[in-house]
Amino acid sequence: MNPRRKKRLTIVSSIIIGLGVVAGLVLYALSQNIDLFYKPSEIYNGKEDTGIKAINGQRLRIGGLVVPGSVHRDPESLKVSFKLADMRMPIAFSASDPTVTVTYDGILPDLFREGQGIVANGKLVHGNMIEASEVLAKHDENYMPKELADDTGEKHVKPNYSKAQLDSKT
Numbered sequence: 020m021n022p023r024r025k026k027r028l029t030i031v032s033s034i035i036i037g038l039g040v041v042a043g044l045v046l047y048a049l050s051q052n053i054d055l056f057y058k059p060s061e062i063y064n065g066k067e068d069t070g071i072k073a074i075n076g077q078r079l080r081i082g083g084l085v086v087p088g089s090v091h092r093d094p095e096s097l098k099v100s101f102k103l104a105d106m107r108m109p110i111a112f113s114a115s116d117p118t119v120t121v122t123y124d125g126i127l128p129d130l131f132r133e134g135q136g137i138v139a140n141g142k143l144v145h146g147n148m149i150e151a152s153e154v155l156a157k158h159d160e161n162y163m164p165k166e167l168a169d170d171t172g173e174k175h176v177k178p179n180y181s182k183a184q185l186d187s188k189t
Contacts, residue, residue, distance in 0.1 A: 123151040130156035
């Protein structure tokens with residue numbers, strides 16, 4: 020093999036190896052920033068299709084309904100904790116439902132309330148507790164701000180839960 024061809028082969032192979040290393044580093048960096056979405060039941064049982072369970076310290080996103088009567092606020096700070104249950108229709112809560120406790124230190128969204136659907140970003144600790152860094156409240160497609168609803172004559176109706184639903188949370 021002549022020296023010119025050998026030099027070209029060395030340069031091309033170096034470029035290919037360099038691109039491979041860069042691609043590997045980019046994929047590794049992206050895998051550290053992925054937030055996987057879980058439902059409360061999937062924290063206990065693993066993902067439905069793969070059975071993969073979340074591990075302590077893993078960053079994740081969890082969504083569900085705030086269990087009525089589970090919201091506890093610290094009177095001296097912005098700390099709040101609440102339980103999440105799976106979202107299903109019709110809305111019903113029972114003691115046998117798997118729940119996950121979410122703790123959050125910050126201002127909650129205006130739409131946050133018991134029985135409301137929320138999504139929390141955070142870290143899994145102690146197997147079934149999430150330390151949230153962000154809490155987002157969900158609303159249905161019929162949501163209308165209170166001021167606009169008052170102007171149009173529509174009423175904001177707070178969801179009502181039967182005594183059986185509220186008693187079944189314990």
